[in-house]
Amino acid sequence: xxxxxxxxxxxxxxxxxxxxxxxxxxxxxxxxxxxxxxxxxxxxxxxxxxxxxxxxxxxxxxxxxxxxxxxxxxxxxxxxxxxxxxxxxxxxxxxxxxxxxxxxxxxxxxxxxxxxxxxxxxxxxxxxxxxxxxxxxxxxxxxxxxxxxxxxxxxxxxxxxxxxxxxxxxxxxxxxxxxxxxxxxxxxxxxxxxxxxxxxxxxxxxxxxxxxxxxxxxxxxxxxxxxxxxxxxxxxxxxxxxxxxxxxxxxxxxxxxxxxxxxxxxxxxxxxxxxxxxxxxxxxxxxxxxxxxxxxxxxxxxxxxxxxxxxxxxxxxxxxxxxxxxxxxxxxxxxxxxxxxxxxxxxxxxxxxxxxxxxxxxxxxxxxxxxxxxxxxxxxxxxxxxxxxxxxxx
Numbered sequence: 001x002x003x004x005x006x007x008x009x010x011x012x013x014x015x016x017x018x019x020x021x022x023x024x025x026x027x028x029x030x031x032x033x034x035x036x037x038x039x040x041x042x043x044x045x046x047x048x049x050x051x052x053x054x055x056x057x058x059x060x061x062x063x064x065x066x067x068x069x070x071x072x073x074x075x076x077x078x079x080x081x082x083x084x085x086x087x088x089x090x091x092x093x094x095x096x097x098x099x100x101x102x103x104x105x106x107x108x109x110x111x112x113x114x115x116x117x118x119x120x121x122x123x124x125x126x127x128x129x130x131x132x133x134x135x136x137x138x139x140x141x142x143x144x145x146x147x148x149x150x151x152x153x154x155x156x157x158x159x160x161x162x163x164x165x166x167x168x169x170x171x172x173x174x175x176x177x178x179x180x181x182x183x184x185x186x187x188x189x190x191x192x193x194x195x196x197x198x199x200x201x202x203x204x205x206x207x208x209x210x211x212x213x214x215x216x217x218x219x220x221x222x223x224x225x226x227x228x229x230x231x232x233x234x235x236x237x238x239x240x241x242x243x244x245x246x247x248x249x250x251x252x253x254x255x256x257x258x259x260x261x262x263x264x265x266x267x268x269x270x271x272x273x274x275x276x277x278x279x280x281x282x283x284x285x286x287x288x289x290x291x292x293x294x295x296x297x298x299x300x301x302x303x304x305x306x307x308x309x310x311x312x313x314x315x316x317x318x319x320x321x322x323x324x325x326x327x328x329x330x331x332x333x334x335x336x337x338x339x340x341x342x343x344x345x346x347x348x349x350x351x352x353x354x355x356x357x358x359x360x361x362x363x364x365x366x367x368x369x370x371x372x373x374x375x376x377x378x379x380x381x382x383x384x385x386x387x388x389x390x391x392x393x394x
Contacts, residue, residue, distance in 0.1 A: 097174030221258035
């Protein structure tokens with residue numbers, strides 16, 4: 001009775017040995033593979049709860065970006081990627097309602113140290129909300145690229161006047177479009193039935209005919225519009241620039257290059273654009289959060305070249321660090337950092353950058369200048385700049 005069992009055990013042992021020698025030991029392979037990898041140091045480190053809490057919070061900066069699909073959130077994400085320095089600096093991008101509510105978040109929401117907002121939002125909070133001492137409490141670090149106002153409508157809508165009395169979505173409450181869009185329509189005297197849908201819902205309702213248009217203020221290009229098919233029966237409505245918008249806005253355009261299914265080739269759509277701003281809460285130097293943002297700003301300026309190359313968003317290349325924001329005060333430490341790096345940037349290069357930005361925001365007429373005309377205009381620009389005080393304010 002014992003013999004068959006013994007033979008079975010022998011067969012099992014031989015089978016296992018053959019498996020090991022022919023196919024190799026899975027356990028040994030797994031162990032070798034595990035030893036070849038390394039767990040990130042930040043996950044290996046431990047310590048007491050108090051020590052962990054201190055290390056995790058010591059150099060962490062919260063940046064209010066915007067809606068997940070928007071350009072502002074892309075800026076916040078890329079700042080986190082470029083400026084990350086482990087325990088020495090960690091940037092946490094925060095998904096928010098958008099540029100309009102970001103100023104509220106900067107003022108009142110805990111853990112928000114820096115926020116992306118817009119020039120007209122600041123003006124609204126100062127003049128309409130009448131926030132006390134706002135000029136001192138909120139400063140700016142740098143001026144970010146402009147954001148264009150996109151008014152997407154059904155084909156039967158040809159002008160903004162055609163939207164009078166019709167239902168238009170201005171994006172979620174707190175988004176840039178919920179404030180900027182409202183200001184623009186008010187200044188033009190075009191009364192619409194305003195609703196505040198999230199953008200995917202608004203697009204669905206626009207396609208079904210429940211809405212006449214949707215408004216979104218965001219830096220071009222954005223996939224939300226670029227992915228709309230050519231046969232959707234939708235297009236962008238032009239917004240003519242006038243002195244009505246001369247305070248905080250500039251001329252922008254939407255082109256076939258960014259939106260080939262919505263803009264015919266060679267027929268750019270005029271629109272308005274508003275400068276975006278990287279804003280900071282102006283804390284006292286003795287404040288613990290002040291030193292975190294100070295390190296954030298230092299790394300932002302000293303690593304600036306990394307923002308200007310792929311795969312970073314192309315709009316970073318439109319930023320002139322020396323550019324000022326009317327009505328705002330640059331944060332003192334950001335101003336100091338600008339002075340530190342400014343000698344590396346020749347005045348002619350700064351002027352050329354300013355001039356290129358001016359031409360880019362001056363519409364199709366400026367884009368069609370010959371090289372000779374551009375050079376002559378640039379010389380006039382330099383002469384004007386010299387009379388204004390020899391360059392951009394610091």
